[in-house]
Amino acid sequence: MTPDLQALANLDRVIHEPARLMIMTILYSVAEADFLYLQRECGLTQGNLSSHLAKLEEAGYVAISKTFKGKYPLTICSLTKNGREAFEGYVRKMQYVAGSTNGGNGANH
Amino acid sequence: MANSPSPVFLAEKRSWSYWFADGLPQLLIGVSAILFGFYFISMMTSASTGLVVLSFVAFGAYLLIQIRAPQILEWLKARITYPRTGYAASPYFATKKSVYCDANLNLTTVQDPNAPAIAEIKRVRRARNLRLSRTYILMALASLGLWFVHAPWICTLTGIVMGIILWMGTRADKSVSLLVILGFPVVGFSVGALQLAPHARVGSFILGVGLLFLLDGLLSLALYLRRNPVASVPVK
Numbered sequence: 001m002t003p004d005l006q007a008l009a010n011l012d013r014v015i016h017e018p019a020r021l022m023i024m025t026i027l028y029s030v031a032e033a034d035f036l037y038l039q040r041e042c043g044l045t046q047g048n049l050s051s052h053l054a055k056l057e058e059a060g061y062v063a064i065s066k067t068f069k070g071k072y073p074l075t076i077c078s079l080t081k082n083g084r085e086a087f088e089g090y091v092r093k094m095q096y097v098a099g100s101t102n103g104g105n106g107a108n109h
Numbered sequence: 110m111a112n113s114p115s116p117v118f119l120a121e122k123r124s125w126s127y128w129f130a131d132g133l134p135q136l137l138i139g140v141s142a143i144l145f146g147f148y149f150i151s152m153m154t155s156a157s158t159g160l161v162v163l164s165f166v167a168f169g170a171y172l173l174i175q176i177r178a179p180q181i182l183e184w185l186k187a188r189i190t191y192p193r194t195g196y197a198a199s200p201y202f203a204t205k206k207s208v209y210c211d212a213n214l215n216l217t218t219v220q221d222p223n224a225p226a227i228a229e230i231k232r233v234r235r236a237r238n239l240r241l242s243r244t245y246i247l248m249a250l251a252s253l254g255l256w257f258v259h260a261p262w263i264c265t266l267t268g269i270v271m272g273i274i275l276w277m278g279t280r281a282d283k284s285v286s287l288l289v290i291l292g293f294p295v296v297g298f299s300v301g302a303l304q305l306a307p308h309a310r311v312g313s314f315i316l317g318v319g320l321l322f323l324l325d326g327l328l329s330l331a332l333y334l335r336r337n338p339v340a341s342v343p344v345k
Contacts (some may be wrong), residue, residue, distance in 0.1 A: 011153060025117055028197050029118075029121035030120070031198075032198040033195065033196060034191065034193065036191075036196070037195030039195070040194060041123070069183065069191055071187075098344055
């Protein structure tokens with residue numbers, strides 16, 4: 001396998017799934033958000049979001065905590081340090097792939 | 110493709126807009142400006158003892174809002190916004206902080222302006238902070254005319270100039286509504302029409318701007334509550 005293709009093979013499969021990628025993208029940009037905000041932003045059902053969050057939590061990318069803001073209970077999700085680094089690594093790899101594609105197109109012209 | 114904004118950038122922008130969607134930050138700005146304007150007017154005019162005491166109370170409330178703005182907003186949002194549309198950390202107060210969770214799920218705030226490693230987010234936040242700082246400074250400079258030029262037309266001109274500065278500084282984020290931007294010249298014209306002394310003009314201008322933000326906040330809040338009438342049941 002060439003090093004170029006190796007980059008694709010090494011993509012983080014936990015993040016690569018579209019719904020989880022959405023969740024990671026939102027959490028990367030807002031630092032922390034609750035279940036309801038994520039659900040509205042991603043357009044996922046409760047069950048779907050729960051299962052994806054559980055997978056991200058299992059991978060150590062997302063931390064979920066229950067807290068109160070006033071009298072309102074919140075399920076707050078935030079990226080862990082590992083999650084942040086994994087997301088940045090994933091983005092770098094995807095940028096590398098996108099860069100390769102642009103370079104290839106450029107070479108054909 | 111290279112020029113289209115990335116999903117990370119769009120998510121960050123949406124969270125910024127979300128912060129202002131319920132009108133509560135505008136309401137708070139409005140109330141604090143009204144309090145400061147009232148204090149300013151009463152301190153600059155020969156007033157009765159009762160009014161002086163009242164003005165000091167207003168100034169105390171203004172200081173309290175300035176110091177405790179994040180906590181006051183959090184308190185209000187916890188009762189109005191979070192149950193309806195959810196909670197997202199404020200990008201307004203946390204642009205220079207990163208929140209991490211350690212292994213025991215304790216939230217740790219790290220003071221690191223370079224926390225997001227993706228260059229686009231860093232660039233967007235830096236540009237926004239710079240733009241807002243520049244807007245505040247230019248608006249403060251524009252208000253100097255109210256002090257030093259005695260002609261009434263200066264009030265309208267100041268209102269127009271401040272409206273333009275505010276529009277230029279916030280158009281990228283759309284954090285200030287058109288009502289406020291277009292309201293600045295109206296406030297300026299109204300203050301000029303009152304034919305006040307320069308020191309009273311400044312206070313009245315601040316008061317007028319406060320009323321403008323208050324109106325904008327109330328309208329935004331009414332629209333928000335209309336769109337999201339019932340609080341959602343939180344998922345446990």
